[in-house]
Amino acid sequence: MRRANLNSWLLAAPLTGVLFVFLILPILLIVAVSFWSADEFSFRPDFQFGNYEYLFGSAVAWKVFGLTFMMSVIVWALTLAIGFTIAFFLAFHVRTQKWQMVLFLLTTIPFWTSNIIRMISWIPLLGKNGLVNQTLIGAGLINEPLQWLLYSSFSVCLAFVHLYTLFMVVPIFNTMMRIDKSLIEAARDGGASGFQILTNVIIPLSKPGIMIGSIFVIALVMSDFVTTRFMSGSQLANVGRLISNDIGLLQYPSAAATAVVLLITVLLIIGAMLRLVDIRKEL
C-alpha cells in the first residue's frame, strides 16, 4: 500500500510541480499584491484593504462586472442552443459512423487554428465597406452602411459564438453518443413523439455534456479580454480589460484586487456547476 502510494506520488510529481510553480504560487502572489499599496509611479508591500474598498465603491466596476456576466449568459445561451442542435444532428440524424466522424471533424478543425486570425477574418465581412454592408446596400435594403456590425457588442458576441460553440458541441456529442439507442426505441414504442423523445429522453441524458460545455464557455467568456478588446475596437469594457488596463498603467495592486474578485466569482459559478456533474465519470 505504502509503496503503491509512493509510486503514484512519483508519477504525479511533475504535474504537481508545474501546477505549484505556475499556478498556486502566482495566485498566492496576486492575492498578496492585492493588499499592497500604490501611488502613480510605484507600488510597495503593505497590508491594507484600500484596493478592495476602491473596487467595491466604484460604480464603474459594478457595471463592468454586470456587463461581463450578461455577456456570458447571452453567449452561453447561444452556444448551447447552436451546439446542442449540431450535436443532436450529428448523433441522431447522421446514419453512418464514417459520416459522423467526417462531419464531427469538420466542426472541430477550426479549434486548431489561431483565434486571433479567426477574429481578424470578420473584418472584411462586417466592416463599414465589408461584404455584408455591400450586399445589403446592393440589395437596396439599406442606404447607409450599418455601423454596429463591427467594433460593437454585436461583433464581440458573434466572435464568442464563432470561437466557443465548439466547446459545447464536443462534450454534448460525446454524451449523446453514449445514450443507449434502445432507450429511444422504447420511448418510440411507448408512443412518444419525436419532440417528447427529445425533451424526456435525450435532453436529460445529455445533461453531463451540457454542463461540461457550459463550464468551458462561461469560464472563457467571464475571463476574456483579448476577444472583447479586438472585436469591440477597444470600445467595450469587461472585467478582463479592467484588469489589463490597470496593468497597462502599472497599477498592479488594483489589478490584483480586481483579479481576485474575478477569480472568486468564476470559481463560485463553476463550483456550483461542478456539483451537478461528475467530470471524472463523464470522460
Add this chain to the structure above:
Amino acid sequence: MEKRPASFYILGTFFALFMLFLYGPTITIAILSFQGAEGGLTFPMRGVSLNWFRELFMEQAVGDIWGSFRRSLTLGLMVMVTTVVVSVMAGLAFRRRFPGSTVLFYLVIGALVIPSILVSLGIGLLFDRTGIGSHWATSAFGAHLTWTLPFGILIMFAVFNRFNPAYEEAARDQGASTWQVFAHVVLPLIAPALVGVALFGFTLSYDEIARTILVSGSRNTLPLEIWGMTTNVTSPVLYALGTLTTVFSLSLVGLVILSVTIMQRRRARNGSDAGKGMV
C-alpha cells in the same frame, strides 16, 4: 433504408449554415490575401497577386514575423513534449486513488477554468519580483503548460477509463517487468491518444495569447506579434500571414489524422491473432 424524417432536412440545412459561419470568414481572408497590390482590406479584389505574401518574406517594416514564428515553433514543441510526458505520468498515477489525488484533480480543473489573465499577471509578477525576469522559454513556457496540461490529463482520463487491464495482467503473468508492461503493452495501446495530446499541446501553445501576454519577456511569440500588428497594420499583409498560419495549423491536423488512421489500420491488420493459432 428507412425514409429520412423532415427534421433531417431542417437540421441538415442548419448544419450547413453553421459550417458556412464557421469557415466563411477564414475562406474570405484566404481569398483577400491574394488581393492585388492596390487593393485594400475589403472586397472588391483589385487584381490578383502574390504581393502580400511576398511582403511577408521581405525585410519587414513592421515587427519580426519570422523570429516570432521560430520562437513560437520552439516553444510549441517544448510545450508539446512536456505535455505528453507529464500527462502520461499523471494519467498513470490517477488510475488508482492516492492520498491527495482529489485535490490534485481539482487543481487541474482549476488550471483550466482560471481566468487566463490571472495566470499571466501572477507568473509575470512572480518572475519580476524574484528577479528572474520573464522569457518566452521559461515564464511563457510555464504559463502555456497550465493551459495544455489540463487538456492532456482529461484525455488521459478518457483513455484509461476505457482501458482494459487484462492486457497488462497477461503481460505480467508472462513475467514482464513494470517497465516492460508499460513500454510494450500500455504505450502502444495509448499511442493514438498521445498523438492527440501532442496536437493539443502544440497548437494550444502555438496560438496562445491571453496567458502569454505579460510573460513573454522582451521578445514576442507569433500570436503576440499578430496581436500587435492588428493595431498598426492596415494592409492585406495581415491576411496573408493569417492564411499562412492557418495553412500551417491545418497541415498539422491533417498529419495527425493521417498518422492516427495509419496506426489504426495497422492495428486492425496485425492486432489480434485470436482464433488464428493452433487449436
